[in-house]
Amino acid sequence: xxEARSSELDPKQVLGNLVIREEFVxxxxxxxxxxxxxxxxxxxxxxxxxxETSIYISTIAGVDRFEQGVIEVNYFISILxxxxxxxxxxxxxxxxxxxxTLIDIVPGVFAGENETYDLLGVQFNGNNTLKRxxxxxxxxxxxxxxxxRKDAKW
Amino acid sequence: MSIKLIRYSPWLVHFNTGAxxxxxxxxxxxxxxxxxxERFGIRLAPSIRHxxxxxxxxxxxxxxxxxxxxxxxxxxxxxxxxxxxxxxYDGGVFKDSYSLRRGAREVVPVDIYIPGCPPRPEAILHxxxxxxxxxxxxxxxxSR
Amino acid sequence: MTExxxxxxxxLEIPIGPQHPALHEPVMLKVxxxxxEVVKVxxxxxxxxxxxxxxxxxxxxxxxVFISARICGICNTVHANVYVRGIEQxxxxxxxxxxKYLRVLAMELERIHSHMIINAIMAEILGFDTLFxxxxxxxxLVMKAKEILTxxxxxxxxxxxxxxxxxxxxxxxxxxxxxxxxxxxxxEYYKKLFEVDPTITxxxxxxxxxxxxxxxxxxxxxPIARGSGVKTDVRAEDKYEVYGEIPWxxxxxxxxxxxxxxxxxxxEAIESLNMCEYILxxxxxxxxxxxxRKLPRVLPLGEAFTRVEAPRGELTYYIIGSGRDRPYRxxxxxxxxxxxxxxxxSYLGYSIADVPVILVSYDPCISCMERAIxxxxxxxxxxxxxxxxxxxxxx
Numbered sequence: 138x139x140e141a142r143s144s145e146l147d148p149k150q151v152l153g154n155l156v157i158r159e160e161f162v163x164x165x166x167x168x169x170x171x172x173x174x175x176x177x178x179x180x181x182x183x184x185x186x187x188x189e190t191s192i193y194i195s196t197i198a199g200v201d202r203f204e205q206g207v208i209e210v211n212y213f214i215s216i217l218x219x220x221x222x223x224x225x226x227x228x229x230x231x232x233x234x235x236x237x238t239l240i241d242i243v244p245g246v247f248a249g250e251n252e253t254y255d256l257l258g259v260q261f262n263g264n265n266t267l268k269r270x271x272x273x274x275x276x277x278x279x280x281x282x283x284x285x286r287k288d289a290k291w
Numbered sequence: 292m293s294i295k296l297i298r299y300s301p302w303l304v305h306f307n308t309g310a311x312x313x314x315x316x317x318x319x320x321x322x323x324x325x326x327x328x329e330r331f332g333i334r335l336a337p338s339i340r341h342x343x344x345x346x347x348x349x350x351x352x353x354x355x356x357x358x359x360x361x362x363x364x365x366x367x368x369x370x371x372x373x374x375x376x377x378x379x380y381d382g383g384v385f386k387d388s389y390s391l392r393r394g395a396r397e398v399v400p401v402d403i404y405i406p407g408c409p410p411r412p413e414a415i416l417h418x419x420x421x422x423x424x425x426x427x428x429x430x431x432x433x434s435r
Numbered sequence: 436m437t438e439x440x441x442x443x444x445x446x447l448e449i450p451i452g453p454q455h456p457a458l459h460e461p462v463m464l465k466v467x468x469x470x471x472e473v474v475k476v477x478x479x480x481x482x483x484x485x486x487x488x489x490x491x492x493x494x495x496x497x498x499x500v501f502i503s504a505r506i507c508g509i510c511n512t513v514h515a516n517v518y519v520r521g522i523e524q525x526x527x528x529x530x531x532x533x534x535k536y537l538r539v540l541a542m543e544l545e546r547i548h549s550h551m552i553i554n555a556i557m558a559e560i561l562g563f564d565t566l567f568x569x570x571x572x573x574x575x576l577v578m579k580a581k582e583i584l585t586x587x588x589x590x591x592x593x594x595x596x597x598x599x600x601x602x603x604x605x606x607x608x609x610x611x612x613x614x615x616x617x618x619x620x621x622x623e624y625y626k627k628l629f630e631v632d633p634t635i636t637x638x639x640x641x642x643x644x645x646x647x648x649x650x651x652x653x654x655x656x657x658p659i660a661r662g663s664g665v666k667t668d669v670r671a672e673d674k675y676e677v678y679g680e681i682p683w684x685x686x687x688x689x690x691x692x693x694x695x696x697x698x699x700x701x702x703e704a705i706e707s708l709n710m711c712e713y714i715l716x717x718x719x720x721x722x723x724x725x726x727x728r729k730l731p732r733v734l735p736l737g738e739a740f741t742r743v744e745a746p747r748g749e750l751t752y753y754i755i756g757s758g759r760d761r762p763y764r765x766x767x768x769x770x771x772x773x774x775x776x777x778x779x780x781s782y783l784g785y786s787i788a789d790v791p792v793i794l795v796s797y798d799p800c801i802s803c804m805e806r807a808i809x810x811x812x813x814x815x816x817x818x819x820x821x822x823x824x825x826x827x828x829x830x
Contacts, residue, residue, distance in 0.1 A: 162753075163524040163739040190665065193651040195742075198753045198766040213740060213751065217665075220672040222740065245654030248776040249768075285488070313508025313589045316552065320578075323571040384505050387493060409508065409589050 143186050144218035151186045155179050160226070168211075168224040173236045176212075176227055180239055183214065191217045194239075197249030199257040201231070203287040208234045208257060229259065238264035258283035297343045297369065298426050300332040301419070304342035304366070308359055309391075310349030313409040314376040318346060321412035328416060331423065344371050344422065347399070350378035350385045351392040363399045371422060374401045375415060377408045384408075439468040439787060464779070464794065471786045471827050476779040491765035496522055496734045499762065500594060503752075506767065508589055509552065510745045512545040515594040517743035518765075520675065521754040522596045524739040526731055534598035534723040535676045540714045541585055541593050542743075543707040547618070548577040549746035550700040553798045554625065557697060560791050560820045561638055566628070573621045580614045583607050597725035608715050615712055622708060626701035629694070638824070639694035643781055643793035646691060653777040656770050657748020658699045659797055663691035669744040681717075683710050693796035700798075733760055745770055747798050775799050788826040795820075 148169070149156065155175045160168040171179050183192055196213040212225040229236055238261040239246045250261045255271040269278045282289050307315055322328050322335060336342040339362055347359065363372070374395040377383035381394040395401050402425065405418035467475040487506055491499050503518040504511040516538060523530070530538070555570035578588045585591035586601055593599055603611075629635055645655070645663045660667050668685045670678040686702040688695040734756040742751045748770030757763035774797050782790055 163737060164741075166740055190647040190651050193654050193656075195654070195656075195749060196740075196751045196753065196766070196768040198768075200755065200764050200766075211753070213753075215667070215672070215749075217667055217672075222742070224740070243654075244652055244780075245773060245777050248654075248772055252772075311505045311508040311511070313505070313511065316509060317589060320571065320575070323575075324568055325572050325575045384498075384502050385487070385490060387490065408505070411588060 144188070144191060146186055148183065148216065148219075148221075148223050151182050152179055155182075162224060166222050166224060168226050170226045170228070173210075173227040173229055176225065177237050177239065177242065179225055180212075180242055183216075184242070187216055187218065193217075194243055194245055194249070195222065197246060197253055199253040199259055199285070201257060201286045202228075203231075206231045208259060210234075210236060210253065210259060234258060235260040235262060237262050240264045240266070256283060256285040258286070297371075298423055298430060300334075301343045301423060302334060302336035302341055303344050303346055303419075304336050304339050304362075305346045305348070306359060306362055308347060308349035308355035308379070308395075309352035310376070310378060314348035314378070314407075317409045317412050318348060318375060318415060321415045326412045326416055328419075331416070331420060333416075333419060339365050340367065342366050342370070344373060344419070345399070346373050346375055347379050347395045347401075348375045350382045351395055351398060353392060356392050356398045359395070359398050371402045371426070372399050373403045373405065373418060373422060375405045375407075375410060375418075377406060380404055380406065439470070440465065464782075464790075466782060466787065466790055468787050471788070473782045473785055473787060473790065476782050478776055478779050488765055488767065491762055493761065495760040496762050497596075497730075499765065500596075501592065503767075504590055504592060504594075507769070509549050510545060510747065510750075511589070512541045512585075512591050512593065513743045513745040513750055514767075515591070516542060516676075517741045517750055517752045518754070519594040519596050520743075521739040521741040521752050522734070524741065525735055525737045525754065525756045526596060528597045530598045530725075531721050531723060532677075532719045533602075533721045534725075536714050536718055537584070537599050537603070537723055538594065539676050539678070539681070540711055541581070541591055541599075543710050543714075544577060544581045544584065545591075546707045546746045547622075547704045547711075548574055548581070550704045551577065551625075553795065554629070554697055554700060557639075557792070557795050558635075560795060560824050561635060562821060562825070563634070566625075570625060573618065576614050576618050576621075580611045583610055583614075595725045595727060596730060599723050600725070602723045608718070612712065612715050615708055615715075619705075619708055622701065622705050626698065626705065629697055629701060636694060638792055639697065639796070640690075640692055642693045642785065642789045643796060644691045645781060649781070653780070654773040655748075655778060656773060657745070657798075658696050658703065659748065659774055659778075661685070661687045662696035662699045664689040667749075669742045669749050673742055675741075675743070677714075681710055681713050693792055696796045733758065734762055747771055748774060771799055786826070786828040788824055788828045791820040791824050 152169055155171050155178065157170045157172060160170060162168055193215055194212055195215045198211045200209045202209055207228045208231050210227050210229060213222055214225065215222050227236060236259065238250060240250065247266060250264055251267060251271045253259045254261060254267045255269055261267060277284060305318055345363060345366060351359065374380060378385065379395045382391050385391055392398060403418050403422045405415055407414055465477040466473055487502065490502055494502065500515055500519060504515040506514050551570050551574045555567045558566035558570065581591065582588045584603060585593040645659065647663055647665050650660045650663050650665050664687055666685055666687050671685050683706055686699050686706060688699055736758045737756045740751065740753045742749055750770055751768045753766040755763040778797060782793060
């Protein structure tokens with residue numbers, strides 16, 4: 138498969154059977170909801186298809202969906218040849234929010250994963266740079282509080 | 292006697308306690324030739340131990356407040372403090388945040404407030420000159 | 436083997452996290468050197484923390500316009516722009532063409548002044564005080580233009596969902612055009628200087644070389660990416676506001692060293708100047724100012740992800756509406772978040788003397804960067820960045 142052709146591929150085709158459902162975020166950015174267990178596979182497929190120098194992870198946004206008992210972790214990925222930003226959305230249980238790390242595949246998640254861990258308490262398996270107090274001050278850490286959660290009290 | 296020297300050649304130390312940089316770049320701009328602070332003898336001090344006037348910018352975050360206090364104590368007397376910007380006065384738009392103190396006056400004694408978000412370089416120089424005039428009056432009464 | 440440790444405190448504009456009581460330690464780049472060569476870099480974090488994301492959730496979304504502008508004073512226009520566009524998408528508002536042109540004008544003027552200031556700082560740490568003063572003097576012209584347009588030199592407070600807050604008439608338009616005419620030869624002179632002056636080029640060439648693979652895998656954005664040949668610019672990708680209509684070019688260079696990054700900024704400043712002149716001479720008629728009394732009071736349910744090309748790189752906002760007047764979540768990812776935190780790998784193998792040069796070429800939002808702590812053989816000393824740049828270099 139030549140570079141030129143693969144860069145035109147629709148991400149939906151690349152992710153294929155990993156996608157549980159599609160949603161969208163304004164302005165018409167596609168959201169692919171995937172199971173948290175396949176996040177590494179999804180990213181690896183995207184990197185292989187488009188090439189390491191043609192995509193990057195732009196933002197990792199964690200959201201505490203208190204009512205649904207879920208913490209969402211959204212990976213916003215910019216696909217340069219398609220000039221498109223897609224979202225890989227995973228949902229973790231609020232009681233035990235754990236997901237695999239991407240840091241060995243994409244070292245640039247260092248900042249985002251540490252932030253999401255420190256502020257929301259999402260555990261990224263395999264990332265041994267994670268530490269509390271990366272951003273949150275000592276006294277809040279001492280109370281075991283994850284400040285960005287909706288029920289956080291300090 | 293030393294107060295008179297400050298009146299004619301004040302050396303500034305600038306400290307940012309958690310600002311958006313707006314006030315900082317206006318303080319920086321106030322030190323450029325366009326505004327010519329040197330006609331008042333104003334210049335940036337090479338270190339805190341040579342400073343006469345402490346310029347505080349930023350919404351005072353709690354951790355920065357400790358450093359601010361330490362910095363103030365390291366300055367030799369006579370010394371004066373200028374709080375620049377709305378954030379240094381009481382937190383500005385960040386007023387309700389839990390990570391802030393209520394303004395610089397909770398931490399150090401402030402002599403002059405320069406309001407604005409951010410204040411123009413002319414306003415900053417005007418504030419410093421007002422401070423210098425205040426100092427002149429003080430030197431007539433006797434040193435602090 | 437002498438152990439030298441260099442700690443450069445820099446503070447970043449990162450509105451992370453809601454309520455954080457005492458957090459203010461600036462980000463510290465802890466650089467370990469063996470002799471003069473850098474062998475390890477640790478990022479000791481702490482941020483300039485004001486609990487901004489929580490403040491967004493605590494205040495109405497209109498107040499958020501003003502909070503977002505004050506996240507970073509140097510690039511306040513782009514912060515306000517990306518937030519307002521996110522709100523507009525949730526509300527379903529579309530600004531008029533004239534308003535869009537004026538918005539872009541404000542952002543491009545800001546790009547010029549931001550690039551000038553970081554180049555002035557680079558000149559200053561290299562020891563070029565005169566050049567620093569000259570650039571700052573000419574930058575005042577740009578601040579004047581911004582003030583004529585928006586009413587504020589630094590903080591524009593120019594944006595409102597639906598349009599802008601002030602309009603310009605022909606008198607103001609001519610004044611701004613005059614100023615732009617005066618700035619052009621200065622920008623070209625500075626670009627030439629950075630290209631040919633050996634004192635600058637000797638310190639910047641081949642320092643901090645980044646390959647395209649390093650850029651995308653670490654998520655580095657903005658002039659850093661474009662200086663290494665990665666052709667990414669949010670203005671070209673998202674084509675927001677009027678970037679799809681006015682003629683402009685994405686600037687890239689292929690060398691990937693610090694000089695390439697600074698030159699990309701000068702080229703972009705000149706490109707922005709061209710854009711500003713085009714906008715002023717092709718300004719559409721019509722209404723630009725929004726009637727604030729008629730705006731909706733409630734932010735509907737929905738999510739929006741907007742991006743903007745800030746002077747430092749890609750700035751993203753993710754806004755979730757709650758159906759009330761306060762947003763459910765606002766996530767801000769500033770360019771410096773990636774550019775500074777993820778770039779620890781790029782200092783290895785260079786001299787300590789190169790570290791400030793590389794750091795400034797990444798354009799950190801500098802607050803208190805004047806001092807560094809040098810610990811050599813167990814002895815602690817406070818040094819200025821300029822003194823570090825003058826230390827011995829090994830190749």
